Amino acid sequence: MNIGEASKASGVSAKMIRYYESIGLIRPPERSAASYRIYCDNEVHTLRFIRRARDLGFSVAQMSALLALWQDRSRASADVKSIAVQHIEDLERKAEALRAMSDTLKHLVQHCHGDDRPDCPIIAEFEKG
Amino acid sequence: MNIGEASKASGVSAKMIRYYESIGLIRPPERSAASYRIYCDNEVHTLRFIRRARDLGFSVAQMSALLALWQDRSRASADVKSIAVQHIEDLERKAEALRAMSDTLKHLVQHCHGDDRPDCPIIAEFEKG
DNA sequence: CTTGACCTTACCATGATGGGAAGCCCCATA
DNA sequence: TATGGGGCTTCCCATCATGGTAAGGTCAAG
Numbered sequence: 392m393n394i395g396e397a398s399k400a401s402g403v404s405a406k407m408i409r410y411y412e413s414i415g416l417i418r419p420p421e422r423s424a425a426s427y428r429i430y431c432d433n434e435v436h437t438l439r440f441i442r443r444a445r446d447l448g449f450s451v452a453q454m455s456a457l458l459a460l461w462q463d464r465s466r467a468s469a470d471v472k473s474i475a476v477q478h479i480e481d482l483e484r485k486a487e488a489l490r491a492m493s494d495t496l497k498h499l500v501q502h503c504h505g506d507d508r509p510d511c512p513i514i515a516e517f518e519k520g
Numbered sequence: 521m522n523i524g525e526a527s528k529a530s531g532v533s534a535k536m537i538r539y540y541e542s543i544g545l546i547r548p549p550e551r552s553a554a555s556y557r558i559y560c561d562n563e564v565h566t567l568r569f570i571r572r573a574r575d576l577g578f579s580v581a582q583m584s585a586l587l588a589l590w591q592d593r594s595r596a597s598a599d600v601k602s603i604a605v606q607h608i609e610d611l612e613r614k615a616e617a618l619r620a621m622s623d624t625l626k627h628l629v630q631h632c633h634g635d636d637r638p639d640c641p642i643i644a645e646f647e648k649g
Numbered sequence: 650c651t652t653g654a655c656c657t658t659a660c661c662a663t664g665a666t667g668g669g670a671a672g673c674c675c676c677a678t679a
Numbered sequence: 680t681a682t683g684g685g686g687c688t689t690c691c692c693a694t695c696a697t698g699g700t701a702a703g704g705t706c707a708a709g
Contacts (some may be wrong), residue, residue: 468640482622489615511597
């Protein structure tokens, strides 16, 4: 299977597959005589694992840890859980920060008449001492 | 006022002040004989404006538009409002995406016993076909 | 054999920020 | 007056995950 097919089968772009290989997240695959990367189902399986983790916002470093745990038959589920819990906290902290910004802005927007006049509480807020 | 003092007075790091200048968000200030940047209250005022907008998550491009509107005495508040409304939508979309990720993960975490056993629905989710 | 689709590597860009090095400058204190 | 420490300058590099592009090799179908 060429990289294009592996990409389609896994949902990870060819570009990112090469990138993940270059940073050591995945192992270099076999190569054809013409230096084409050749993937087997096993590797596509790994790529799908990566895609799912990535879709949940895990960083490359976290994915690397998760992959190691995945391949460790004697892993403790507690180890996986602690990575996930940590990540949930990160996600919630970030979501909360965004929410706080949008709440502040919504408040300002509500008080902006939004017409042809220059008077604007949003600008006033940014300008204030 | 040197860049360090302007930084303290505005809450924008010296590094970022130089960066904002380099990309044209702010005008190059006067220079001393020794090429030191010299800022006056006016410029610090602008920097504070920038910091407030940045703290609400506006991009440099948006801040540039907001600065132009700020300095335009005949602006329509509708123009400011529309930038803000657009940004609120962006923020909410991003917050929602993070929230969705964390909800999915929380669900998985709840079903992970998190002990010494390798059995783990989080890993299982990433692995599944 | 040609053509088009695919692959390879290598480099550049994003956005906002920080880090660091090399060198110059200014002020206060000994 | 000399010196030391801290601040300033520019320039380059790194982040993080991703995309783009260019130059060149390869493969398969017609």
